[in-house]
Amino acid sequence: MIAKLEMLIALARERHFGRAAETLGITQPTLSTGIRQLEKQLGVKLVIRGSRFGGLTPEGQRALIRARQIVADTRRLRDEMRASHEGLAGHLRLAVIPTALTWASRLVTWFAQEHPNVSFTILSRASTEILTMLDDLEIDAGLTYLDQEPLGRVATRPLYRESYTLVCRPDHAFVQGGPVGWDSLGQARLCLLTPEMQNRRIINRHFMEAGVDPAALIESNSTVVLVANVLHGDWVTILPGDLAGFLCDGKPLAMVPLPEQGSAPAVGLIAPHQEPYTPVLQAILSAAEGLEAAPKR
Missing domain, CATH: 1.10.10.10 (Winged helix-like DNA-binding domain superfamily/Winged helix DNA-binding domain)
Structure with a gap:
């Protein structure tokens, strides 16, 4: 059956x-x-x-x-029975918004220190896809925005708040001049994430609040593509600071912090609301709590 x-x-x-x-x-x-x-x-x-x-x-x-x-x-019963005689083991499927992939790596590394017998599949997906995949039992948990759209009946564990950085070449005028604000980007040659991505909608809202309506001449659902275009041409992109630091490390690129506007978006772990949770799912929720509380480096 x-x-x-x-x-x-x-x-x-x-x-x-x-x-x-x-x-x-x-x-x-x-x-x-x-x-x-x-x-x-x-x-x-x-x-x-x-x-x-x-x-x-x-x-x-x-x-x-x-x-x-x-x-x-x-599946919960199977995992509970396995844990009772094998210890914590199994497989976790995570779907992650593209801008949180570095944090997914941190979470999995943090988790694996205590539970080395759990394996992972990590998929990059838009925030709306993550919710659908949870409903369809395609994934066990997701890393996504917590306060930007209705999440339904899920358990949440906040991890961080997103701040934004302009990425450009070191000889760009945005690096050579004074402070850069959102209203300074109206004529910039922008490459940004595609419109279905929640990150893009947040960035568009920042532009709207700054009174500018810039055009993204290149759109992609891959942050790697965005940074590659900046590296090879006269483009600029906007990324969360943590991800920008990872993608720009060792490359001839500059990062220019952008001012915060209002409350920064919260990002964290979500999982289907269950009572009780499987041992593996409870462990990843606890790991997210521990990672959020750990000193940031």
């Missing part, structure tokens, strides 16, 4: 039989057979079928909610 519920969850997420089967590592006929067997067991039609996947029936939508709960509970 659990395997068939996981098939339903994958199909609802991918909205395509072939892609859902691929994510589960099974063939499409096996997936189709499993869904039909689940429908027979439950006595209702779950999937609207035609020449392609047509969505879930109302009964399928209700079954999906319960399927997510049952699969999550089963």
Whole structure:
């Protein structure tokens, strides 16, 4: 039954039989057979079928909610039983906003000092994707903004507040002149993250509050691409200070702090609200608390 519920969850997420089967590592006929067997067991039609996947029936939508709960509970039970006789071990899947990847590394390193038998998968994703992936049980936790959009019913552990830095070449006018404010960037040759990224929306809001409407001539969902463009051309970009320091280290680039405007955005760990948490998930939440409280270097 659990395997068939996981098939339903994958199909609802991918909205395509072939892609859902691929994510589960099974063939499409096996997936189709499993869904039909689940429908027979439950006595209702779950999937609207035609020449392609047509969505879930109302009964399928209700079954999906319960399927997510049952699969999550089963995974928690499995992890608890493993921890009871093997110690803390397992695998954690984290999705992280691009601007928090250096902090994800800190968190995993901090965690691994105490729990070396836990492995990780770390994915770079937009903040809205992280929430969807939590709902779909694709990840166990995420690093994202805590106060910029509704998070729903999740546990949160704050890690830091984001401040912003202009990254440019050392011979740029922004380095040679006086202090740089947001209102100074109206005519700058900007390369920024793409509009669906929460970081970009925060930066756009800072520009709006400063009374300027600059155009980003290059957009990317990769901060590495942004810094590479600054390195090889007359571009400037805006990044959180911590990430800028990491990406600029050892490169002929300059960092110019930008003034804070209002309350700095909070970033932290989120996880599905559960009682009780699995031992591994409780440990990563505790690690986030410890990292947030540790002296910053």
